[in-house]
Amino acid sequence: ILQSKFRLFELREAMLHSPHLQDVRLDYEGVCEVLLDEFCEIEKHVNMALLNLIIDTCCFTSQPLEHLARTALSQQDPGVDIGQSAMAEEFSRHADKVCQVASMAAASSMDPKKVRSVKLAVSRLEQLHPEVVPALRTVVRCHSNVVAVRQLKGLVQEWESEMDTLVQGLDSMTDPAVFLQVTEQRMRQGVNIVRGSVASGDKTEARAGLRKLLTHARRMAQVANRVVDSHCDPVFRNGLLVFIQQLDSARSSVKEAGRSALEDLAHPRLVDTLHRRLALLLDAATDVRKGLKGDNHVDVLNPVRRNVRRPAVSHEGRTGVQHPRTSHTSEERVDIGQRPQEPVIQKRSSSVLQAVQPPNTKVSTHVAASAANTAGPTQKLSDKSVSRKGLLKAPQASKPRGESTVMLQSCGDGLVAAAVGGDGAEVARWCGEVLGWTSHLGEAALSLIDHAHHASTQSEMQGLTVEVDRLAPQVIESARFVAAGDREQADSLRRLADDWMAACNKLRILVDVVAGDWLVLMEQVGQAVTMKDVPNLKTLLSVLERNQREMNQLLGRARNLEGRHVPRGAAILQFLREGQLELDGLTATVKTTADCLASSDDTSTVNRGQLVQRGREWCVLMTGLVAELDFIADTLAMTGQSVLGIPAVTAGLGSEGVRSAYKVDSKVAPLLQAETSRLKDMLACLTAGDAGLKRRCDELTKALTDIMGEVTEIAHTPVDDNTLPQAQLFARLDAGLARSRWTEKAVEAEQLVQRHCLRFSALINMLYTAISAPNTVHDEVSQLSDKVKVVTQRTLQAIQLSSDLPQRGAVRHCLDNLTSLLPTITHAATACAAGTDKEQNERELQRSADQWGATVHRLISTLRSMGDVKPAVVNELERQLTAQPVTAQLPAQPPNQQAARSPALKSVSSGISAADRSVSPSNIPKSSVAPGAVDEMLRMDSQQLLRSALYSSWLASARYLGDEVAGWEGEENHFVQLVRTMAQNCQQMADFSRGGSSLKDSEEMASTGLALAAGGRELVTFARSLQEMSRHHRHAGELRKAGEKIASYANQLRIVASVLQNAPSNPEGDCILARNAANLVQAVREMFSVAEGVSVAGLLEPREGSDVDQQVVDLLTRWQHKLASYHVQQASCDQLDDLGLRRMEIHNPPSLVKLADS
Structure with a gap:
């Protein structure tokens, strides 16, 4: 090609200077043809090399992971690091190679659909790969952890599914004939390897060669089966299946012979049997390859063609x-366990329809x-x-x-x-x-x-x-x-x-x-056609058409469903949409055929058969539509029971074949109405102080109101059985659809409230956690009651002088709601602790927690919007109601309402050194909250608001981490500098997630994630050094676990960042990177919490010559001095200010945990 290229340039220059020379032009065209031939030749070689890579790489799909999972489940030593084992490295190499080969195959294909399928499978495998090693380590550490074992099984199943999808996509890109030819060549090479290994007595090499040979044979059978599935000639399919069956039989015989021969390679009879069966396997592979042409197929009437399906x-x-195609797993597949089955609701049989008897007939x-x-x-x-x-x-x-x-x-x-x-x-x-x-x-x-x-x-x-x-x-x-x-x-x-x-x-x-419930009507149509009873036929066809119209109305309402809470929801809704069109066509065909047969003397069995077949298809379609509509209603009724507490039996689930829809809905309608009022109240609380959520809440409120009107109308509309025998069935389906639509919107509203009000329901969640210890429930309830009284009193005092009467009324209404919720919460918590109807009371406690959180959200938002209420008072009330310190304002708080410290508090702080004041959260620099940050957040669209909510806690952790580290003395301390660097990296990643950072793109964010992971690995040395100096075994064990957790999260962050560093910009990838970074920071926080306890309990002498031990002791000693100084200053401060009022100040003693507080 290079020689032709230079010759081509020379001839081109000659043509430009002497265009009239015909010989030059002919030489130029000849060189072009030579280049085209060479390009075709190199393309053929490249494609063949890529095919060889696919055959070698994809012969093993999920087997490496299955073997690794089996080893993890059988590992008895919890101290073994399975992530560093040879099997784990082999799995990682195999996964990387598969993804690389698949990416190259996708790059060489011109079919966008196949390329998209392969790229999606590769992307999913790359996402699953970093989760495997942590899951294996968790299982090895504790075999009794059911959740960890279930997660590992799920990972194995997802990996197997994605590998199957990837292999199918790669197979669709290749020519089956070429694939089988190359595979046969590889099998011949594998047979020679096995024979040589057996002759030399190398069992390891022979076992590996047999395993690869059997895998190649299985892959050949898979590709041949796909040819069978896609071929339209039944005789050809049957003939090729004969050869595939022979190949499967030969593969099984080779497997058995190999297992016997490997036990004793010196046994001549066993080795001879293996050689003969290897020859049979090659013959069967040759027959399969030649069978694609159909020339060597056995006779059509040959008995071997029977029973091959x-x-x-x-x-x-x-x-x-x-x-189905042959599974991609090998015969040596690891039995990880049964696949987890999704909860399937038993579908009801359609109601028994009454025989259609027209009047006066x-x-x-x-x-x-x-x-x-x-x-x-x-x-x-x-x-x-x-x-x-x-x-x-x-x-x-x-x-x-x-x-x-x-x-x-x-x-x-x-x-x-x-x-x-x-x-x-x-x-x-x-x-x-x-x-x-x-x-x-x-x-x-x-x-x-x-x-x-x-x-x-x-x-x-x-x-x-x-x-x-x-x-x-x-x-x-x-x-x-x-x-x-x-x-x-x-x-x-x-x-x-x-x-x-x-x-x-x-x-x-x-x-x-x-389909017998509907077949009664179709049988009577056939009777009328046979008897030429035209009036009766018209009556029956009118009933048939009315059934079709009623079903079309139901299917039209079903288009409003989303199907998110229904298994296979999208597929079911697609079937309902397609079924509506098919039902119209079948109804018209049945009517036309029946009219023609009844009004003419046509006795043709063909037309009669068409009527029978189309009638049965109509009945089957109606049966399927009714079953799927019932399944949607039943599934969403169970969802409403689990999420909203609406009883499923009342919602329409029962074992009866015939059910009265209006009676059932007359019971459920009041419950739905009460639940609708509760949800609307919570949505109204959610809109207070947040303009971004107001539009969505208003849409949900309107949808719930409209659907509730439909439910009420259906509940009070009697069902007339005289006009249509199937009226009861359609009324039940209509009621089920209305309830299903209401449940979807109600669940969405409930989840929206839980997502945005979780922080405000912390007190109720703490009470829910205390249920496991019945002795402490009474104390928790008493503390909650006292806290509500204190908050009510302080709130009323704070708004007493406010001139905004509507806002005062809203605040009083919120306080009344909290007071009214308190008895319900108390009763539910007490009953749960006593074990009385625990499931129902737990559900009631959760519902009350949602209402509590929404009410507190509205209370705090309303107080912050009142200019007459001091921000410090609001912060204190929020701290009391959320059980956590408040260091920042709500997004909707105006900039001019920033909290200012009183002169008394300033005087108290004047006695604290600069280093001590810098570690106090009240002294965070104002630059951390820019003046325009509030306006910028209010301008974000809905997607940015959702992403901002996802990273809000992480952003606060990053800023607080930097401010805490800035106040620590001793620039020479390595760990202080390390945490300061991690704080800066975390700050940049958090700012990037909100759209304002010095990082330019996702690649730089991935590089920052790598730096953060490196810092986490260095902190592991801190934990190990402190573990060596611990006096108590319990503290040493906790430090060891904390260090392992940091190492695991840092390794996982490194893997994710490495994958995303060279990948195109992807918001989902940034989300994954953010979650892993947040996990690492949380693990560092837990490690520092344990370090405080170790320091208080006392340390052993550091090892001589160890700089790490000296720096650890220096940091912990400095922290103890700061803590002692803080307690002295707090003891010297007066509890009252200059006006005689009790100080309201958040006490934040120096803590190592604050270095990584999330």
Whole structure:
């Protein structure tokens, strides 16, 4: 290429100077063609090299992590650091290599959909990777920690799922034929390696070679299965499945032979068996590779083609049936445990619809019985009096045969007769009928399996669907051979046709049993068409159309649902939207076909079959829609019970098949109304002092009011069964949809209140925590009552001279609400401590905590907005109500209301040295709160407000950390300088998260995170040094745990920052980095808290020549001197100021914890 490039430049210059020379132009074109050929050649080599990388790297997917998890679960020594083991390093190398190869493959693809899928999987794997080692260490440290074990299992399952997605995406980018060819070459190389290792007696090499060889064989089977799934020819699929089955069998035999041979490599018979089975494995791999062309497939009637289909189904096959792909896990897969199952609410069966009997119309019961299906679709399998075995034998037991059974019988018999008679045209027509019935019943069964979860016959339907789909192509192929003159296959055709008819009839019975509630109406339509009863048919079709209109109205209301609190919510809502369009089309088709058959002399079985099939599809669709609507209502009712405390039974859950909707709603409507009033009051409290939340709260308030009006209207609207027999069902579904919409908005409002008022409900949460110790509940309740009295008294004194009467009224209203909530909280806490109806009382206590937090939020916000109330008083009240010190103003506080210290407090502070005053929170420099910060925060949009709330505590921690460190003396102390540097880094990262920092982009933020992680690792030496000087074993153990925690968080922060440093700017990545940095700062705080206790208990002599020990002792000694000085100054200060009033000042003694207080 380089030689051609220079030659190309020379010829181009020659063409520019002598354009008339034809030979130069010809040489130029020739060089261009040579370059194109070379580029194509190098592209081929690059693609082949990339394919080899994919085959080598992706042969193992989740096995390294599974082996690592199994080792962690079986590790008995909690002191072992599994994160530093060879298996952990191997897992990290494998994960990095997989992500790199996948990224290269994505870069080489031109399909944006596949590239997006691979990149998303790589991104998810990179996010999961840093969480693995901490989870493993937690499990090793304590095997009895159920939460840690469950988290590890979840990580393993998520990793396996994402690896499967990644491998499927990579496989879709490659040519299956080339993939199988290269894999076969690798397998031949692997066989040679195994043979050489066995000959040399190297068990380790032989075991590794066998493992990789078996993995290559499994990957070949997976890719071949995907070819089967995507191919449209059933004969080809069946033929290739024969070779895949042979490959699986050869792989299993090699595995068994290898296990036996590895036990004794000197045994000649075992080694010979292994060699022969390796040869069979290579032959099977060659057959699979050649089988993609279809030239080497076995004969269609060969017995090996039987029973090669897999026993499960999905939705993607052309006939409605497709089997799952082979799992990516190996046979040596680690059994981590069963997958955690999500709580699934048992769906209810649809209500039993009454038979549609038009007015002034008499239908003979004998005619109805003869026209009904043989299985009796109005019977329910859930009825214990009806046995499933009896239902499946119903066609043989009942004398009048159903219309569907007759059609299936005529289809099978007609195909056999046409094939024996050699009529090719009739054979083709009946083959089309066979495929039509197979597709019709298979799609109906799959739809019920997916959506009618209340059916107890799902496994039977699934197995019969596979059986029908397996038999149909065999029947068709056999009929073609018989029609071509192979009369010896007539008996086989007859047997296959009988098996197909029997399987179809069983599957049809199960489908009709599940959809039997609606099939009664469709049976009566068929009776009217058979009897040519046009008036009765018009009445029945009008009922059919009214049912369709009622369902369309429900589906239109269901579009307002969000589905966030429902498992598979998005998929269910998508099904409801698509089902509405499909229902309109099926209803129109059924009406048109029935009118044509009833008004004409058409006796064609084709049109009659179309009416039967479209009618069954209409019934199946209505069954699925009703089941999904019931599932949404039931799930959200349980959500309302767990989150809001609305009883689920009252909300409409029950075991009855027929339920009166208006009676149920007449009970639940008052509860919903009371809950709506409570939520609206809390939302009104939330809007006080925060303009950013007012719009969202107003939207939720309006939505709750509107939906509550619908619920009330439904509750007081009687249901008329005379106009529509299914009126009860539609009324229940309508009520369930209204309740579901209300629950979604109510849960969103509750979560919004909890998110923004959690700090203000701290007192109730502390009381909730004290429930575990019943002896202390009475004291906690008494302290809460006394605190409320004190706060009420101080608040009334503070607003007594205020001239703002509306604000005074709002404050008094908040105080009254707190006083009224106190008895409820007291009763609930006492009952919980006594164990009386604990679950209900805990829920009531949590609801009261939300109301308490919202009320306190409004009280504090209102007091801060009153210019006549001193900020110091408001700060003191907030401290009393939130049980934590107040060092900053609320975002909505005007700038002109900053707290100013009184002269008396200044005089008290005048006796404290500059170094001691600098560590006091009251002396934080005003530069930390810029004058324009409030205006800037008020201008932020909703997303910035949410992000600001996420990092608000972290920002306060960073600023306070810097201010505390600035006051410590001794610039020579290494740890003081280290914490000062960490404070600066934390300050910059916190400011960057709020949009105002010296950091330019996410890359610099990641670099700062690396520096912060390095500082955390150095602080581990502080903890270890102090651990060596501890006098008590308990303190030493706590310091060891604190040091390990800092090391773990610092390592995790380093990993996340390293990954994000070279990644594009990503707000989610910044959030992950921020959370890890906050965890590190919190761990440092806990370590300093333990260090204070160790210092008070006394230290051993430092080691000679250890600078680290000397600096640790120097820092702790200086802290003890500061603490003693502070206590002396506090004892000398008067408790009253110059006016004789008690001082209201936050006492903040010097503390090492404040160096990293979060």
